[in-house]
Amino acid sequence: CRAPVLPSRFLGTSPRQIPMDANFHSTTFSEADQQRVLITGGLGQLGVGLASFLRKRFGKDNVILSDIRKPPEHVFLSGPFIYSDILDYKNLREIVVNNRITWLFHYSALLSAVGEANVSLARAVNITGLHNVLDVAAEHGLRLFVPSTIGAFGPTSPRNPTPDLCIQRPRTIYGVSKVHAELMGEYYYYRYGLDFRCLRYPGIISADSQPGGGTTDYAVQIFHEAVKNGRFECNLKPDTRLPMMYIDDCLRATLEVMEAPAESLSMRTYNINAMSFTPAELAQEVRKHVPELQVTYSVDPVRQAIAESWPMNFDDSNARKDWGWKHDFDLPELVTTMLNFHGSESRVARAN
Numbered sequence: 001c002r003a004p005v006l007p008s009r010f011l012g013t014s015p016r017q018i019p020m021d022a023n024f025h026s027t028t029f030s031e032a033d034q035q036r037v038l039i040t041g042g043l044g045q046l047g048v049g050l051a052s053f054l055r056k057r058f059g060k061d062n063v064i065l066s067d068i069r070k071p072p073e074h075v076f077l078s079g080p081f082i083y084s085d086i087l088d089y090k091n092l093r094e095i096v097v098n099n100r101i102t103w104l105f106h107y108s109a110l111l112s113a114v115g116e117a118n119v120s121l122a123r124a125v126n127i128t129g130l131h132n133v134l135d136v137a138a139e140h141g142l143r144l145f146v147p148s149t150i151g152a153f154g155p156t157s158p159r160n161p162t163p164d165l166c167i168q169r170p171r172t173i174y175g176v177s178k179v180h181a182e183l184m185g186e187y188y189y190y191r192y193g194l195d196f197r198c199l200r201y202p203g204i205i206s207a208d209s210q211p212g213g214g215t216t217d218y219a220v221q222i223f224h225e226a227v228k229n230g231r232f233e234c235n236l237k238p239d240t241r242l243p244m245m246y247i248d249d250c251l252r253a254t255l256e257v258m259e260a261p262a263e264s265l266s267m268r269t270y271n272i273n274a275m276s277f278t279p280a281e282l283a284q285e286v287r288k289h290v291p292e293l294q295v296t297y298s299v300d301p302v303r304q305a306i307a308e309s310w311p312m313n314f315d316d317s318n319a320r321k322d323w324g325w326k327h328d329f330d331l332p333e334l335v336t337t338m339l340n341f342h343g344s345e346s347r348v349a350r351a352n
């Protein structure tokens with residue numbers, strides 16, 4: 001039984017509690033249909049693509065991208081951008097109120113490898129920042145999406161395949177903070193009625209954005225290097241198997257779970273998957289198009305230890321059953337799409 005009574009931090013200067021029968025969504029039906037979206041941490045590998053995807057659905061001006069970094073010109077010109085530090089609770093609340101936000105996609109985070117290099121910052125951004133986002137979302141009746149990751153599992157989880165519900169004892173601050181996010185989001189759902197939705201992403205592969213310091217980054221970098229100079233030095237061992245997904249599938253899954261009817265969701269946190277491969281298998285597929293590609297291995301012990309504690313294959317049968325998740329890109333389509341993008345980019349660069 002859910003009791004939407006919010007703790008006193010909500011409503012800031014007015015410490016009154018919201019009664020049990022409060023109507024969080026005071027908008028009319030037609031207003032509710034037109035979402036106003038905020039994306040935090042939007043200048044990383046995934047946020048700009050998400051903004052462009054959501055703008056096609058909700059209109060350019062209804063999707064606000066935010067970050068603490070300065071946006072490149074093409075991003076600044078492509079739609080609304082504002083500064084938002086998720087560690088600043090009042091600023092976050094002001095943005096939500098002034099822009100009448102209804103949906104929040106919380107992408108700010110320090111990823112697995114950079115998190116291990118700066119644990120206190122990762123703890124602040126990934127845990128304190130999440131608390132701010134949860135409180136603002138609960139206070140203003142937002143639908144909240146928080147991505148989790150294959151990194152939310154650890155060496156004692158079943159790794160091949162990894163189901164939705166199993167032991168989660170990750171050994172990185174990134175993984176610990178993501179398990180915390182999953183549990184806090186679910187707690188706010190049961191305790192306060194927050195419409196929290198969460199997908200555990202595999203390693204995401206994108207053509208026009210750079211990864212932000214994770215363990216799966218090699219699977220993006222190999223394409224840049226293969227096209228640019230025909231050589232790639234991989235920081236994981238050739239037989240390290242990890243679940244992966246092309247960015248278009250990831251962004252589509254994110255919108256699909258946000259639009260799924262509440263009654264179709266038997267859980268609040270779902271695994272999603274597309275493919276699973278090793279560096280050697282990826283290199284072999286790339287060589288079908290770039291036969292001269294040479295791959296050498298110079299293993300980063302931090303990333304290798306992380307990868308060896310993560311799932312090898314992801315069981316996403318609940319997402320497929322509950323809300324019809326289905327990926328489009330397997331390894332051959334991924335490689336062709338990535339090489340087409342980088343090939344045409346380098347042809348343009350050579351022509352200029």
Ligand SMILES: NC(=O)c1ccc[n+]([C@@H]2O[C@H](COP(=O)([O-])OP(=O)(O)OC[C@H]3O[C@@H](n4cnc5c(N)ncnc54)[C@H](O)[C@@H]3O)[C@@H](O)[C@H]2O)c1
Nearest residue numbers: 041043044045046085086107108109147149201203204212
């Ligand atoms: N990329 C992947 O492979 C992958 C896989 C699984 C889950 N995820 C999750 O998806 C989300 C987006 O991932 P990404 O790859 O785009 O990450 P990223 O590291 O590329 O970008 C994160 C962004 O957060 C911003 N940020 C840092 N501190 C902030 C603060 N105090 N306030 C506001 N913003 C701040 C950074 O400036 C950066 O632009 C993350 O939560 C990540 O955990 C990503």
Ligand SMILES: C[C@@H](O)[C@H](N)C(=O)O
Nearest residue numbers: 111112149214215216
């Ligand atoms: C898998 C994911 O969460 C991220 N790409 C990382 O490697 O840290």
